[in-house]
Amino acid sequence: MSEQSRLMLVVSPLMENSPAFDRAAALAKASGAALHIVAFDYLEGLATASMVNEQALEQMRLGYVERHRQWLEEQARPLRKIGVQVTTEVVWVERPLQEILIHLKEQPMAALIKALEYESPLSRLMFTPLDIHLLRECPVPLHFVSHVQHALPRKIVAAVDPFHCAGQYKSFNDRILHEAAKLASTCNATLDVIYAHDLSSISADEFGFDNASAFFSSGTAKTLFDAQGDAFRELAERNGIPPERQHMIMGNPTKVLSSYADAYDIDVIVMGRVGHRDIGRLIGSTVEHLLYKMPCSVWVVSPEELAE
Template sequence: MSQSQRILLIGHGEQRQSAAFQRATALAMAGGAPLHIAVLIEPFVTYSLLAPDLQERIRTSLLNEQQRGWSKEIQRLKEKGVQATLSVLWCEDPREEIVRHVEEMQPAMLVKDVQREALLKRAFVTPLDWYLLRECRVPLHLVNDARHPKPQLIVAAVDPADPEAQYQGLNDQIIRTAAALAIQCSTEFQLLYVYNDIPPYMTSGEAIAGWADVIEELRSTLHQSFVDLAKRHGVPPERRHFVLGNPVMGITDFAQRMQADVMVMGRIHRRAMDKLIGSTTEAVLYRVPGSILAIHPEQDDRVS
């Protein structure tokens, strides 16, 4: 197994057996992929107020403590046959450090626990996970929960509408990634498209009745695009789900109802405006029960 297929896990400093750890180790074992765990230790809020010599002692103590604890985990993984390595680093800026790790290692996948931020804080500071969704160039697996460490239900959420505004090939990339992950985990994947064909100004019953033919024609066109995409990848009808509704709520409801382990999604499907206001993937990140595997539109479609 080449190093280009390595999984990079951002270790949780306070919870070693976290959901992301369980998922990353299960995928490494299922695919025979090397696993590197990077543990980033950030200074606490009042650290800068301490005297320099005390700062150095605390820094050394924290690093040694994490090194000892994580070395035991690495040894357990090696005993299970996982080719595991470890780095424990003092980190002033986790954003820069994670991106640097990705650029240097070029892993097949970056795995990380979802880091929930308060709504008020999100209004002023871009959460780390949202930052990674926008900046990380490899498949990004953000884990809320791993009740099945090796996924049992994988869903590819696509959006074949308005192909001229789409990043070319992204839907195909999402499906190929989901299919490869399903093969690796010895399971199947479902294909989902949540479409919203009713503009906001047509929410009244009278407006809908007046535009019924137009709406039905649009629905039929979108459905055919979805069917064509599914057929191109050999997805049988029983694993296709064409759902009417708001994309954020529709994807969330589907994931909750089906108890999906992984939702494979594109980070941004369309150019321009979505880059400014965020994406569906960012909106559902804190809502889905399992995890999201986010695919960047410009990256190679690789999984471990």
């Protein structure tokens, strides 16, 4: 992050603090970036209050927005005292996604930071939460903060997948490692790299086999595993990752990454994502599945060629 970069922290409309405040402040301080804190307010009860006097209702809305603005300024004051350049903003809007995307287009940010809002599986089936929308559409690195042990991360893991049939994402692994290394350098944190190798996700017909049993009994599976091990080591070495920081683990990526993060007290896992049409197959496809299961915060990177 450059000294001129800016971080955007999206906060709750309920005037409540969260670990995301501490994480955003720590990252801004460590990187020398400015911090823009914005709240997209909309309270259903207040917005639809059954009052005859529309002018009085509007005054209530304006009053709430002003109180929230003052509250944000109170949170910003101690950050300014430690040298962080902070600006605050409150916007009354029912659907914040488009406003967030407009903000990011009009005010380029180095990253968007937000507390992860837990949603039950049933709720996610009924409607798509804001966090998932952001995961799919945010054009800048997106940091979902949860389970914070340290305001400034100490242990960071980058999740990569050197196996791609589409050349469109050939350099994406390097981009993920570049972003992870930059974050680790900013935080003076350790950086490990994991490749969760899951043969069960590979389609047999991609390699000219009529069925999966022929694929696995042919010895192609072992050959592929060895080849991907070589590709993973070459990728890691190309990006300056020492052998002791490289981990290739067989298994379902969701289980491998969550178990590793829990076992080694990881603060942040850096992952890639692609267009959600390819969910379940390409690099970063496990992000949506992992988001609510990880025992640490998640830093999501999108390919430059897919970002608008």
